[in-house]
Every structure is written in C-alpha cells, then in structure tokens.
Amino acid sequence: MRRTIKYYRIIWLRHDLPAGLSVFLVALPLCLGIALASGAPIYSGLLSGMVGGLVVALISGSQLAVSGPAAGLTTLVAASIISLGDYKVFLLAVIIAGLFQLVLGLLKLGVIANYFPSSVIKGMLAAIGMILIFKQIPLALGYDQPDFWSGGFIHLFSPKNVIDNLENFNHHITRGTILITVLSLTILVILQLPSLKKLKIIHLGFFS
Secondary structure (H helix, E strand, C coil): CHHHHHHHHHHHHHHHHHHHHHHHHHHHHHHHHHHHHHCCCHHHHHHHHHHHHHHHHHHHCCCCCCCCCCHHHHHHHHHHHHHHCCHHHHHHHHHHHHHHHHHHHHCCCHHHHHHCCHHHHHHHHHHHHHHHHHHHHHHHHCCCCCCCCCCHHHHCCCCCCHHHHHHHHHCCCCHHHHHHHHHHHHHHHHHCCHHHHCCHHHHCCCCC
16 A cells, blocks of 8 residues: 555656646646737636646546646637626626526536537637737737737738838837747747657657
8 A cells, every 4th residue: 555655656756746747837828819819807717727737627527637727718708798798697698597507517418419410519619729829920020019900911002002001011010029039939840840859858748
C-alpha cells in the first residue's frame, strides 16, 4: 500500500503537477478573453474556469477528462446575451439548460445528439473560425481605430481616391506590430517543418 501511494506521488509530481500548471497558465487568460469577447463580466470568466477545472473534475469521477473554457461558444454566449437583453437572464437560461442536460444524462438520452446533422456543427465551427480570424486582423496590423471593417480598410478597395485612402489607412497602423505579426507567423511556419519536428526540443510542452 505504501509503495502504491509513493508511486502515485511520484507520478503526480512528474506528470500531473506540470500538466495542471500548464493548463492553468493557458486557461486563465483564455477565460478572461472569452468573457470579454462574449460581452460578459470579466469575473464570470474566472468563475467558469474554476467550476470547469475544480468542481467538474471532482464530481465527474472520470480518470481522463478535459474541462475548461471553450472559445467556440463565444458567439453563442454573445448572441444569447444580446437576444435575452440581460446577463442575469442569460445565467438563468444557462441553469435551466444545465438541468435539462442532467435530466437527459440520467435518462440515458445522450443518443439524440446523433440525430443532429453534422453540417450544422461544421457550419457553426467554420463561422466561429472566420469570426476569430477577422477579429485578429486589426490587432495584427496594429490598427488604432474602432471601425476597421466598416471604415478605413474597406475604403482601400474603392476605385476612387485609392492613393488617398491608402495614405489615410497607413496613419492608423503600427509598423512594429506588423513586424511582430510577421515574425510570429514565420516562427509558426518554421516549427511545422518536418525536419524540425524530429528534434526533441520541439516536443517539449513549450513548443507543442
């Protein structure tokens, strides 16, 4: 018995503790970012991260489980808050939806998910991916105006006053930010090269 406890302590120190620390460092800013992108209070991101990481892990009873913030639900949460008109009403809707999920789980009715067309899920994920990419483009260019898509960027494609529009657009971008963006994308592309993937350092958690 003592040998077993000692073995699990070694496994915990060697594997579980670094893994938990890595997940914490990734999930904390992700929780804050998702809450901000969803139009919800910032503290709600911290609370949801704690519930997903601690409460769910304790009551699930599963040896292998992944629970945490999901960026894919950002658009659903934002649309729900806007349609319901109040964040408190949205929380009530989440509680009711959670109760429905518990009832379906107790009745073993999870099989109904198989009747949802896969095209609906793929379309939702594709739309979420496009939203995330479009949201990152102004940040990648260092654009300092709030109306990126409805303002200066769209005017670049106008056949009238192309030069004036381009000069006006250049006043609102940051060259240092563009340099960092290009450098980051270059590093990501280089790390995906087959020759580099064979190196042991690439397989460390920092580069994976």
